[in-house]
Amino acid sequence: MSSAPNHDAPPRIDRRAQRRLDTIEEIIDIAEALMTEEGVNGLTLSEVARRLGVKPPSLYKYFDSLLDIYDAVFRRGQQANLEIMRAAMAAAAPGLPALTAGLEASCRWSLAHPAITQLMFWRPVPSFEPRPESMAPSSEMVNLQRQALTDAVSLGQLGPGADTDEALFFLSILISGLLGQAMANDPDEPWGRGRFTPLFPLLFNAFTKLYPPSA
Amino acid sequence: MSSAPNHDAPPRIDRRAQRRLDTIEEIIDIAEALMTEEGVNGLTLSEVARRLGVKPPSLYKYFDSLLDIYDAVFRRGQQANLEIMRAAMAAAAPGLPALTAGLEASCRWSLAHPAITQLMFWRPVPSFEPRPESMAPSSEMVNLQRQALTDAVSLGQLGPGADTDEALFFLSILISGLLGQAMANDPDEPWGRGRFTPLFPLLFNAFTKLYPPSA
DNA sequence: GTCTATAGCCTGATAGAC
DNA sequence: GTCTATCAGGCTATAGAC
Numbered sequence: 001m002s003s004a005p006n007h008d009a010p011p012r013i014d015r016r017a018q019r020r021l022d023t024i025e026e027i028i029d030i031a032e033a034l035m036t037e038e039g040v041n042g043l044t045l046s047e048v049a050r051r052l053g054v055k056p057p058s059l060y061k062y063f064d065s066l067l068d069i070y071d072a073v074f075r076r077g078q079q080a081n082l083e084i085m086r087a088a089m090a091a092a093a094p095g096l097p098a099l100t101a102g103l104e105a106s107c108r109w110s111l112a113h114p115a116i117t118q119l120m121f122w123r124p125v126p127s128f129e130p131r132p133e134s135m136a137p138s139s140e141m142v143n144l145q146r147q148a149l150t151d152a153v154s155l156g157q158l159g160p161g162a163d164t165d166e167a168l169f170f171l172s173i174l175i176s177g178l179l180g181q182a183m184a185n186d187p188d189e190p191w192g193r194g195r196f197t198p199l200f201p202l203l204f205n206a207f208t209k210l211y212p213p214s215a
Numbered sequence: 216m217s218s219a220p221n222h223d224a225p226p227r228i229d230r231r232a233q234r235r236l237d238t239i240e241e242i243i244d245i246a247e248a249l250m251t252e253e254g255v256n257g258l259t260l261s262e263v264a265r266r267l268g269v270k271p272p273s274l275y276k277y278f279d280s281l282l283d284i285y286d287a288v289f290r291r292g293q294q295a296n297l298e299i300m301r302a303a304m305a306a307a308a309p310g311l312p313a314l315t316a317g318l319e320a321s322c323r324w325s326l327a328h329p330a331i332t333q334l335m336f337w338r339p340v341p342s343f344e345p346r347p348e349s350m351a352p353s354s355e356m357v358n359l360q361r362q363a364l365t366d367a368v369s370l371g372q373l374g375p376g377a378d379t380d381e382a383l384f385f386l387s388i389l390i391s392g393l394l395g396q397a398m399a400n401d402p403d404e405p406w407g408r409g410r411f412t413p414l415f416p417l418l419f420n421a422f423t424k425l426y427p428p429s430a
Numbered sequence: 431g432t433c434t435a436t437a438g439c440c441t442g443a444t445a446g447a448c
Numbered sequence: 449g450t451c452t453a454t455c456a457g458g459c460t461a462t463a464g465a466c
Contacts, residue, residue, distance in 0.1 A: 019402065020431095024303065039342075044458085044459065045459080045460065046459065055432075056461085057433075058433075061431055066460070090366065118339075122333070122399050124256070124337075124339045125254065126253060126254040126257070144306070165410075167460085169396070172396055174389070177389060177392020177395065180337060180391050181387055184337050184338050197390065199381065205425060206385075209425060226452075235449095261442085269451090270450075272452090275444085276449055
């Protein structure tokens with residue numbers, strides 16, 4: 001109170017820094033919407049600027065290039081997907097229940113964010129390579145899945161083969177196949193409707209029969 | 216010899232018509248190469264003209280628009296893929312052997328033509344909608360697969376559930392998942408190498424265990 | 431942080447001469 | 449069927465004033 005210029009505690013982030021972060025988030029929101037509407041390759045600086053209500057050169061105060069915006073969309077998407085999956089897994093019993101709950105939550109999120117999902121799974125922008133730190137959440141997702149498979153084997157829910165790279169790759173084929181077919185062929189159907197997403201339980205049926213518990 | 220202007224039998228297609236068809240094929244070849252190098256969205260009239268050795272306006276003598284070229288690539292790809300699969304199925308025993316042989320041949324072809332495969336499976340060019348007649352081979356491929364599944368059930372190679380739409384959709388998830396993961400993550404590996412295509416037999420292992428023969 | 435102005439590209443498509 | 453010329457627009461990015 002003595003020397004402080006105001007009565008509030010000093011904010012850890014001042015107003016203008018916060019406003020800057022808000023603008024960055026808004027740019028990423030606009031970029032994602034644009035990719036959803038016009039295709040992943042339909043992202044342009046000019047249109048982002050138009051929707052944000054500024055002129056294109058102003059965007060360079062927030063991002064160094066168009067590819068930098070792609071990277072920001074990619075990174076935020078990876079982070080969000082990881083947190084969704086982690087939360088769903090933590091709320092379920094260890095092993096197979098955690099795995100199915102986590103992957104279903106991740107699939108729901110992916111289907112609701114098709115542009116980011118395409119950017120992450122199918123690399124439709126050849127000139128875009130995500131930065132290593134933007135890829136980090138992806139490794140963490142793999143780790144969570146591997147741990148769940150290990151738990152499932154330990155708990156006797158799955159056979160020993162389920163705790164291998166082969167099983168992990170097979171799982172990724174199942175999930176990305178489901179998402180790809182749903183997004184390409186039933187783009188307007190929400191999760192649980194259409195021809196593909198209702199088959200989600202069937203995927204785990206197949207997976208379990210491929211690696212049945214020994215007992 | 217009396218009134219004929221030359222000694223050869225009259226060709227069913229004259230030279231200039233044949234040359235025109237050759238040019239059209241060459242344009243499609245160039246378009247596919249370009250999409251492979253620069254991404255499916257990297258196809259431009261200007262670059263096609265450059266590689267063909269003409270100026271862009273000349274292309275309009277062969278195609279009405281850029282989207283027309285996309286459609287030609289799409290149609291020729293569908294046709295080729297269908298014929299590859301049909302031939303492989305015909306060379307194998309009916310039922311499950313025909314199905315696996317046909318799908319493996321199709322997958323090999325798809326992996327060797329990633330740009331067309333992306334165009335067919337994942338629709339990365341939102342403004343491009345294939346013409347109905349270009350989609351026809353796709354329906355025929357589905358028919359071939361459905362027939363093979365029916366035969367497999369009749370022959371006792373698979374259980375009754377394998378002859379359903381659900382099984383067909385599940386099969387498409389497996390195949391498109393394998394291709395998508397292989398193309399995105401092991402783009403330079405040929406069929407049979409890398410982390411995903413060696414799992415092809417595993418897919419049918421899972422499929423068979425999901426729909427086991429009753430006996 | 432915003433703008434204007436501009437450089438230096440690219441694109442699809444058409445008109446009309448030859 | 450080829451070309452030149454052109455339209456009408458798009459884009460990323462930078463320089464520099466305010």
